[in-house]
Structure formats: C-alpha cells, structure tokens
Amino acid sequence: MAEVLVLVDHVDGQVKKVTTELLTAARRIGEPAAVWVGDGVESGRAALAEFGAEKVYVAPAEVNDYVVAPKAELLAKLAQEKGAAAILVSATAENKEIAGRTAVKLGSGVLTDVVDVNAEVVTEHSVFGGATVTHARVTTGVPVVAVRPNSVVPEAAVGAAAAEEAVAVEISDAAKTARVVERVAQEKGARPELTEAAIVVSGGRGVGSDDFSVVENLADSLGAAVGASRAVVDSGWYPNQFQVGQTGKTVSPNLYVALGISGAIQHRAGMQTSKNIVAVNKDPEAPIFELADFGVVGDLHTVAPQLTEEINKRK
Amino acid sequence: MNIVVLVKQVPDTATERKLNADDRTLDRAASDGVINELDEYAIEEALLLKEKHGGEVTILTMGPDQATDSIRKALSMGADKAVFVNDEALHGSDAIQTAYALAQALGTLEFDLVVLGSESTDARTGVVGAALAEYLGLPQLTLAGKVDVDGGAIRIQRQTDYGYDVVEAQLPAVVSVVEKINEPRYPSFKLIMQAKKKPVDKKSAADAGIDTGRVGLANATTETVDFAAAPPRAAGTIVKDEGDGGTKAADFLAEKKFV
Numbered sequence: 001m002a003e004v005l006v007l008v009d010h011v012d013g014q015v016k017k018v019t020t021e022l023l024t025a026a027r028r029i030g031e032p033a034a035v036w037v038g039d040g041v042e043s044g045r046a047a048l049a050e051f052g053a054e055k056v057y058v059a060p061a062e063v064n065d066y067v068v069a070p071k072a073e074l075l076a077k078l079a080q081e082k083g084a085a086a087i088l089v090s091a092t093a094e095n096k097e098i099a100g101r102t103a104v105k106l107g108s109g110v111l112t113d114v115v116d117v118n119a120e121v122v123t124e125h126s127v128f129g130g131a132t133v134t135h136a137r138v139t140t141g142v143p144v145v146a147v148r149p150n151s152v153v154p155e156a157a158v159g160a161a162a163a164e165e166a167v168a169v170e171i172s173d174a175a176k177t178a179r180v181v182e183r184v185a186q187e188k189g190a191r192p193e194l195t196e197a198a199i200v201v202s203g204g205r206g207v208g209s210d211d212f213s214v215v216e217n218l219a220d221s222l223g224a225a226v227g228a229s230r231a232v233v234d235s236g237w238y239p240n241q242f243q244v245g246q247t248g249k250t251v252s253p254n255l256y257v258a259l260g261i262s263g264a265i266q267h268r269a270g271m272q273t274s275k276n277i278v279a280v281n282k283d284p285e286a287p288i289f290e291l292a293d294f295g296v297v298g299d300l301h302t303v304a305p306q307l308t309e310e311i312n313k314r315k
Numbered sequence: 316m317n318i319v320v321l322v323k324q325v326p327d328t329a330t331e332r333k334l335n336a337d338d339r340t341l342d343r344a345a346s347d348g349v350i351n352e353l354d355e356y357a358i359e360e361a362l363l364l365k366e367k368h369g370g371e372v373t374i375l376t377m378g379p380d381q382a383t384d385s386i387r388k389a390l391s392m393g394a395d396k397a398v399f400v401n402d403e404a405l406h407g408s409d410a411i412q413t414a415y416a417l418a419q420a421l422g423t424l425e426f427d428l429v430v431l432g433s434e435s436t437d438a439r440t441g442v443v444g445a446a447l448a449e450y451l452g453l454p455q456l457t458l459a460g461k462v463d464v465d466g467g468a469i470r471i472q473r474q475t476d477y478g479y480d481v482v483e484a485q486l487p488a489v490v491s492v493v494e495k496i497n498e499p500r501y502p503s504f505k506l507i508m509q510a511k512k513k514p515v516d517k518k519s520a521a522d523a524g525i526d527t528g529r530v531g532l533a534n535a536t537t538e539t540v541d542f543a544a545a546p547p548r549a550a551g552t553i554v555k556d557e558g559d560g561g562t563k564a565a566d567f568l569a570e571k572k573f574v
C-alpha cells in the first residue's frame with residue numbers, strides 16, 4: 001500500500017489533535033507516514049502510533065529557520081522518494097502555503113479547506129460561507145490536500161509501528177532567502193487554540209466594551225477557546241488573531257456559542273460548519289438565529305453569566 | 316522602488332454566489348464584482364512604501380472583462396498604471412495555474428517588490444502568494460502584518476498562531492498582507508477623475524509569456540467533480556429569556572453532553 005504523508009502539527013512535542021484527524025483520514029487512502037519537523041519526536045511518537053502512523057520521518061529543526069520553502073522541499077522530496085499516494089496537511093495559513101509550494105514542485109495540484117476526503121482522494125469542500133458543498137480532486141500528480149481542523153473524527157488504530165526514520169535534509173540556497181530572525185509570542189493563555197478547539201465561545205458588538213470577561217468566563221467554564229466578531233476586533237476590544245469569519249479564522253468546533261453577534265454572512269463564513277450552534281442575542285430577528293440549534297432572545301449580560309453559573313454548578 | 320500589486324476581482328460576498336452548472340466554475344454573472352478586500356490593503360501598503368521610497372505602483376490583474384472595474388478602483392486609490400491579463404484561455408485556471416500565469420506576467424515587468432493579499436474572499440485558498448514565490452524563485456514574505464524596507468533589505472512581521480515571526484530578506488521579494496497591516500484610503504474625487512486617464516496595458520496570455528497549454532480549465536491540476544447547495548440546517552429551538560434563559564441553555568448543553 002502506498003504511503004500517505006501527513007505533516008505533523010506539534011507544540012513542544014505535543015501532537016495537535018488535528019494531526020490525529022489527518023492520520024485517521026490518511027488510513028482511508030493508504031499507509032500513513034508522519035512527517036515531523038524539529039525536536040520532540042520522542043514525546044509525540046506514541047500519539048502518532050496510536051492513530052496509525054506506520055512511519056515517522058524526522059527532519060531537523062533547521063527547516064524552521066526559513067519561511068515555508070524548506071518544508072515544501074522536504075515534502076516534495078519524500079513524496080518522490082517514497083512514491084506517496086497523497087500529502088495531507090492541516091488547513092492553517094502556513095500549511096496551505098506549504099501545500100501550494102509542494103504542489104508546484106511536484107507538478108500536481110492543491111485542494112484547500114477540505115472538510116472530508118475519501119479513499120480515492122476525492123475531497124469535500126464547504127464554500128461560499130457554507131452555502132455550497134463541492135467535491136473535487138487533483139487531476140495530475142500527487143494530490144496535496146489541506147484539511148480543516150475538526151472535520152474528521154479521529155479514530156485510534158491498532159498495531160501501527162511509528163518507526164522512526166531520520167531524513168537527511170539539504171536545504172537549497174533558493175529556499176533560504178526568507179530567514180526567520182525572531183519569534184514573538186503574544187498572549188498565549190491557557191485556553192485552547194481557536195481553530196483546534198472543540199468548543200468556541202465568541203463575543204460580538206453586543207458585549208458592549210473591551211471588558212470581555214462575560215465571554216471569557218463562559219469559555220473557561222466549558223474549556224473553550226474565545227473568538228470575536230470583526231466589529232469587536234475593529235473596535236479594539238479584542239486582539240485581531242481571535243477574529244472568526246471570512247477575513248479571520250475558520251472554525252468548525254463541536255459547539256459554537258455566539259454572544260451578541262448578529263450573524264453577518266462574513267461571520268458565518270468562518271463558523272457555519274460548526275456541529276452545534278447556540279446564540280444569545282436581544283434581537284429576535286438577528287440572522288444568527290437562522291443557524292442556531294438553540295437560541296435565547298435576551299440580554300447576554302444576564303443570560304451568559306447565568307449559563308456560566310449553571311455549567312459550573314453541574315460539573 | 317517599483318512595486319507590482321496583484322488585484323483580483325471577486326463576487327461581492329453580500330450577494331448570492333454561485334457556480335456554473337455546465338463547467339462548475341464561478342458564475343460571475345450571478346453577482347456583482349468587487350475588488351478582493353485584502354487587495355485594497357495590498358494597494359495601500361504599496362502606496363505607503365511609494366510615498367516613503369519613491370517609484371511606481373503598477374496593478375496586475377488577471378481576469379475576465381468585468382475586472383476592469385476593479386482595476387479602475389485600484390487606480391483611483393493612487394496606483395500609477397495597470398497591466399490587465401485578459402484571455403479566454405485563462406478561464407477556469409486553478410490556484411497553481413493562476414500563480415504560474417501571474418509569475419509569467421511578472422516576468423515581463425520590472426519590479427523590486429510584488430505585493431498581494433494573503434487570501435481572496437471567493438476561493439480562499441491562500442496559496443497564490445507562496446506558489447508565486449516558488450515559481451519566481453524569490454523570497455516569500457507572506458502573511459505580513461508590518462513591512463519595512465531599508466535600501467535593498469526588507470523585513471516583515473509574519474503573523475502566526477502564537478504572535479508573529481520577524482522575517483528578513485533581500486529585494487526583490489513577494490509580500491502578502493493581512494488585514495491588520497493598515498487602513499486602506501478612500502479614493503478622492505480628484506483621483507477618481509485622474510484614474511480614468513491612467514494607462515491600462517491589456518495583454519493576451521501570449522503577450523504575458525503564458526503558455527496556454529498550461530492554463531485554463533482543460534489543463535487544470537484540480538477538478539470540481541460536483542456541487543450542490545448545502546442542506547439547510549434543521550430549525551433550532553429559540554426561547555425568550557424570562558429570567559431562566561441561561562438555565563435553559565445549560566439544559567440544552569447538558570442534553571448534548573457538553574456539560
């Protein structure tokens with residue numbers, strides 16, 4: 001069975017959930033082979049084995065010293081050497097760029113924001129803000145597929161070896177032209193990462209000020225990530241990287257709670273594929289209620305604290 | 316410093332967007348065309364750099380006839396001239412082919428910097444900037460929230476999930492911008508009038524050095540197999556808060572096993 005390369009997302013040796021989703025999807029197509037860049041593979045290997053990685057290719061941390069290009073070289077080289085059937089990455093901004101450059105190198109094509117993939121590497125996409133569902137495929141060469149987090153339910157596999165194999169990497173001069181000279185971390189709290197989170201609680205203009213505690217408290221009671229509408233980000237109430245929507249992050253959690261968000265099409269574009277949607281809004285006509293599985297017409301400043309208290313009580 | 320800004324025309328998000336039933340490409344007649352929002356930020360950044368370092372700002376658009384509207388808008392913001400690659404052979408090109416075609420067109424121009432949006436609002440692949448850098452063999456300075464040019468050196472803040480990376484390179488380079496980078500200006504009446512007289516150089520695929528055997532629907536690297544309207548969500552339960560709205564929401568979450 002041909003190998004399916006899965007680019008691993010990890011933080012400090014901790015494998016991200018989306019990688020277990022990709023490994024699960026890869027098993028439908030062929031034999032999953034994880035591609036690990038940087039240190040920490042010792043602590044991540046067990047998770048990769050659990051979700052079916054037969055092999056783990058390990059590339060040195062130096063690959064991260066330059067923007068995107070070395071990772072594309074690595075994936076293209078592995079795909080060619082191993083005769084890979086497909087390459088799967090998570091659909092983050094950077095990974096989509098890696099996917100693009102890899103496809104150019106391989107003379108193949110790239111499919112982005114994929115919500116499902118089958119054994120023949122036919123992909124399902126949710127486009128135009130969730131209004132249309134398409135199926136697509138790559139017509140030539142090794143398909144490079146960027147899958148949206150939380151789209152595939154991760155399932156453990158039995159007896160995968162996760163055999164480590166070091167990859168000798170020689171980064172070409174052409175791939176060294178954009179050098180990372182510093183990494184700056186901002187506000188990384190204890191909350192899960194927005195695009196990865198199983199639950200997202202978002203606040204909109206209805207929150208009324210930069211005091212976002214009403215949103216954060218509810219999020220923390222659920223172990224959720226915090227999101228925001230663009231109105232909130234534009235007002236400077238909450239940082240830009242938390243924006244959900246067409247020009248922000250796309251999320252697809254099991255539960256999305258919208259507090260004081262009207263549900264504009266550009267916001268919906270980023271959250272419409274959420275499995276369950278709960279909305280609190282004082283306007284019964286707010287379009288967000290068209291999407292809501294459960295909605296409360298009322299003031300979020302009384303409803304959300306009561307909800308938070310109830311959740312904490314029932315834990 | 317000569318800058319080329321890549322501008323794409325997209326269907327207005329506020330109108331209903333559709334695919335063509337016959338060839339499964341975007342139905343451009345179904346909705347109004349507008350300039351891709353992030354491309355306005357790209358134009359603004361190019362204009363700011365020009366104000367600081369001098370030179371010219373050229374708009375490069377590949378698209379159907381209607382895309383001239385977006386080119387005029389870009390010129391009325393203050394860009395100097397435009398190149399419009401317009402050829403039926405390009406219809407249905409996917410992201411990789413688009414990057415190839417734009418790279419070829421750029422090969423016929425002189426520039427120190429290419430600036431583009433990090434993502435379009437219609438297809439949203441976010442692939443073109445990176446693929447373009449690959450084709451051109453130029454430094455990829457994408458997802459920039461801040462750009463500084465100093466002589467032949469360029470430095471950006473590349474947005475990441477944890478914050479940003481500081482990235483350095485030498486010109487010429489490819490830069491893509493994210494929304495937080497600036498606030499695009501509104502065209503003044505004077506600029507709108509001037510824009511009508513600014514040169515737009517229309518090129519066929521061949522003029523732009525594009526091999527028509529590598530672009531268009533027939534040669535695409537990807538294929539849309541089928542499409543359909545998404546199934547509507549089942550109607551939810553909406554309650555009015557009568558002092559127990561939060562409790563009722565908690566009941567719903569408990570029923571769905573979230574608490």
Ligand SMILES: Cc1cc2nc3c(=O)[nH]c(=O)nc-3n(C[C@H](O)[C@H](O)[C@H](O)COP(=O)(O)OP(=O)(O)OC[C@H]3O[C@@H](n4cnc5c(N)ncnc54)[C@H](O)[C@@H]3O)c2cc1C
Pocket residue numbers: 203204205206207228229230231232243244245246247248249259260261262263264265266267270280281282283286298299300301328352436
């Ligand atoms: C090209 C483009 C891209 C865009 N990209 C995005 C994007 O990525 N993400 C995004 O979110 N938007 C985006 N927008 C903006 C979008 O159109 C909306 O303007 C935005 O989503 C509105 O945010 P909001 O729902 O928080 O605010 P509003 O639309 O002002 O809604 C506030 C809601 O809060 C309710 N409310 C007020 N007070 C209370 C209260 N006390 N209790 C309960 N409810 C209350 C109101 O009834 C109202 O429904 C984009 C727009 C454009 C043109």
Ligand SMILES: Cc1cc2nc3c(=O)[nH]c(=O)nc-3n(C[C@H](O)[C@H](O)[C@H](O)COP(=O)(O)OP(=O)(O)OC[C@H]3O[C@@H](n4cnc5c(N)ncnc54)[C@H](O)[C@@H]3O)c2cc1C
Pocket residue numbers: 109110111112127128321322323324340341351353354357375376377378408409410411413417430431432433434435437438439440441442443444537
């Ligand atoms: C719903 C939908 C889904 C699609 N999915 C895929 C897919 O999965 N894979 C695939 O290969 N193709 C896909 N396509 C095709 C894709 O729209 C076109 O190839 C498009 O020309 C480039 O992709 P983009 O708009 O996503 O570019 P992005 O990479 O999102 O755009 C980034 C920037 O590139 C510049 N740019 C892009 N196109 C042009 C242009 N024509 N002229 C000038 N500048 C430009 C702009 O500055 C833009 O801000 C899809 C199209 C649609 C309508």
